[in-house]
Amino acid sequence: MPQWRLDTAQQTLVMASTGAVPQVVYWGTPLPVSEDLAALALSQVSDLTGGMLDRLPDLSLCPLPGSDWQGQPGMTISEVDGRQITPRFQLERAEIAPDSLMLHSAADGLRLTHSFRAHATGVIAMTTTLHADRPVRLHWLAAPVLPIAALGTEMIDVAGKWLGEFQLQRQPWSVGARLRESRTGRSGQEHPPYALFPEPGCTNTAGTVRALHYAWSGGHRMVAEELPDGRRQVQFGHAWGSELEAATSFQSAELLAVVSDSGLNGIGRVFQRDMRDRVVTWPDPARPRPVHYNCWEAVYFDHDLATLSDIASRAASLGAERFVLDDGWFGRRDNDTSSLGDWTVDLRKWPQGLHPLIRHIHDLNMTFGLWVEPEMINANSDLYRAHPDWVLGRADQTTGRNQLVLNLGLQPVQDHLFGVLAALLREYPIDYLKWDHNRLLPVVDAAQNRGIYALMARLRAAHPLVELESCASGGGRIDAGILAHTHRVWLSDCLDPIERLRIQHDAALFLPSCLVGSHVGARRSHTTGRVQAMSLRAWVAATRHFGFEMDLRALDADEAQILGRVTAWWKSNRDWLMQAATLRLDSADPAVTAEMQLAEDGARFVLTAAQIEISRQILPKALRLTGLDPTAHYEIRLLNPEDAPPQSRARCALATGSLRLSGAALMAQGILLPVAWPATIWMIEGSVAQIV
The missing domain is CATH 2.60.40.1180 (Golgi alpha-mannosidase II)
Incomplete structure (x- = not known):
């Protein structure tokens, strides 16, 4: 029985095989180098009793009915004509390299590969790949399936909504399956792809806990199942049925695994470090994180050069270093019913283009950022009138925020969007794009998400110094998949500091402070109506990537003094603060x-x-x-x-x-x-x- 192990400073993963698809025989805190892996694998062989098959099916990296598995399967495929395929895979070979492992299994013209890599940040990243010698239809493919220790009594997953992201939910383990599935086409506020599995007594600062994060920004699925025999499995993959075309090759996204024996904070420290130091590729790692100013809650769609120049001057005087022009600058965009897709400057509002505003901003020693929402289109737009065939989903679909979605699975759509965005970046000195995504998708299509990644990668290759922010109705697309292409997330559209405190506090289990945009909002919150003191608003924002977003003309003298002081404090501390660990x-x-x-x-x-x-x-x-x-x-x-x-x-x-x-x-x-x-x-x- 061959065995393999991978280690980081925080965890050990051990696998073994009896000739079929390997299974995990240990996933937990680090084992000694001298551990006898054969004895460890043998220790996990269970007894049998009445009411069972005469052999206990393996909880393998891809448990399947063809191998007598009676729980939720790790893969469901069929021939093009709909006939179900029930392979019984056998292990072919293992490829072993320092800190990485690939396990290949085969059956009936199919090849299944499970890949693992241990990263210096502390995570182990793993994927599943399926190759076929003929086109097949994939309904479900899990990343490598992991067992969960039976000692734990609960699981923690994440839910949320617009203005209320990253809500931690505790669910008891019991016999049966818990299914979480995002079918909105993005990682979503509702079911973001994170889960934690604590053992009894685990707190923020003490105890043992395991965690998983599926690095995918499209529809996804989690199954956490306890079998009648007491074993537990967790599966993550793309949403069921999201591969719409038959093909000969499919791959899961990376599943990131972490173990902590220092409570939930141990999970947070590793995920924070991994996101900051491995996942994100910084345009200029030595550049300090700039103080943001965003004009959205100051002017909304009402753009005017004199007004925005005045606000920019006030922002600079308070210490802002980047000015972001939000929605309303393009097409004939006076509200949210028109012009998405028409990424040319509205000459009614900006008769000389954006150049006068940008010159003024640069004279104030600030850089310039711009809001875009490239994946979306309004029916009232020149692009829609020219290409209604570029819309994703049915022609008679229900809109969301008056929007339709462009089909990023089509290469001509990707080419068009690259062209218009690259043209903007060539014409204007833009150092930052706030990339928004304000509606749910009408279909769950994995090709859409691959198209988004391809577009962002192409744009970044052409303009490597431009930073991107992931915004999706606030925190609707926050995961390691999108962060491989972006540099900041907009955690929530809610700037009320009381709400932000909770959202930021829980998101710290997964996100470092340097990626989390947090802005000082208006005295009366635009999303809750509550009035909060400037001290609370400013200090809450100063615990993350700091900025402000309000009509600065409404500040009184005391508020301006406090905001200026907190801004100066943040700037004098950001070099270490943006590399710090956030500990609950x-x-x-x-x-x-x-x-x-x-x-x-x-x-x-x-x-x-x-x-x-x-x-x-x-x-x-x-x-x-x-x-x-x-x-x-x-x-x-x-x-x-x-x-x-x-x-x-x-x-x-x-x-x-x-x-x-x-x-x-x-x-x-x-x-x-x-x-x-x-x-x-x-x-x-x-x-x-x-x-x-």
Whole structure:
């Protein structure tokens, strides 16, 4: 029985085969190099009892009915004429290289390849590829199927909606299958392709947990199944039936696997590092992340050179370094009913094109970014009138936000979009495209997503210094697949800081702060109607890739002073802050949401503690920190003591000066913060103290 293993610093994956498709016999925290893999594989051979077949079918990397598998299959295929194919694969060979492995199995003119790569970031990436000697129809193909330890009692997956992304859902394991499937054509707010599998006692800062992320931006499917015999499997793949054409070759997206023995934060640290250092290809890695200004919530579709020039001057005076012109600059785009597809400047609004605005922005030492939504088209557009045949789906389909979708599976559509976008980038000095995607797809078509990737890759090859942001009604397309082509995500259209705190906090399990755009919104939120203080709005945005998005003419003097101060603080700290790990804290008070940004070298951190609502007890509970060197001593101070409410009468130690405490004390006992009003936030800065 051959065995194979892959290792990162965080996990070990061991596979074995009895001659058929290999199966995972261990996926967990690191095993010693001396582990006897044959004995490990033997230890996983189960007994038999009544009411079973006379052989226990393997929970293989692709469990199939042809191999007596009675649970959810890892692949479903048929001949072109519809006859089901039920192969019984046999292992042919293994290709072994440092940190990678390919396992090839074959049956009946079919070849199944499972590929694995262990990355220095800590993830193991894996794919499944199917080759056939004749065209076949693929209904379902899972990435390599993994077992889940029986010790866990629950799973955590992710749901959400517009203005409420990244909602963590806890579901108990039980006999049967849990199915999550996105059939909206994008990774989606509703079913983003992430799942976590904690063991009992797992918290943010302690315990064992496994996690999976399917790196695909189109429709996808997750099956988490517990069999009557007690075994558990998890499958991820493209959405069922999303391969619309018969073919001789199919491949899953990468499934990214992580294991942590330091709680959910261990998962977050690895995914954050992997996204930042491996998945994203930065145009200029040495360039500091610029402070954004986006004009959308200031002017919406009402574009005017004098107004936007005035706003740009105000943005620059507050410290902005990039000005993004949002929707409304092209075609005859006065609202969301027309002109998508017509990517030429509206000369009614911009009689000299965008050049005068860009010159003014450059004179202010800011760069220029532009909003586009290339995958979409309005029926009221010149492009639709010329090419109604380029629309994806039925002619009589229901629109979404008055939009139809261009069929990116068609090469002429890709060529056209590349041409118009490249023309814009040649004519104007644009350093950034906010790439939006504001409707659900009418069909689930994997070719559409491959077309999007191909278009973005082609555009980036032609204009390698231009950054792209993935926006899809806010956070509707956030995954490692799209981030292989982009450099920032718009996490949510909701700028209300109370809502943003929760969304950002939960998304930190998967995303680094340098990729997550977060903007200071208007005094009265445009999406919730709530009025929030500038201090809360600014500090919440300053925990991620910072920017602002409001009518700056409406700022009063106090708000402008606070915003300018927070902007200056962020710019002076961004070099380390944008490389920091975001660590969620276990708060003893459910009214407080707290997290740390911990520098890569561990020498400094920022702690944010947001009072979401009124606490049930009289005084604040101690807040334990995490990730520190227990033997080091840290100087900690409150960045915003001026935000203390009148009810804060005795002024605790942090409110009046700095403290020097060991990492051991900060993690074991924690710190006491001043009394806080609801909808306020405390910011605490810490650094290793110099010993004198």
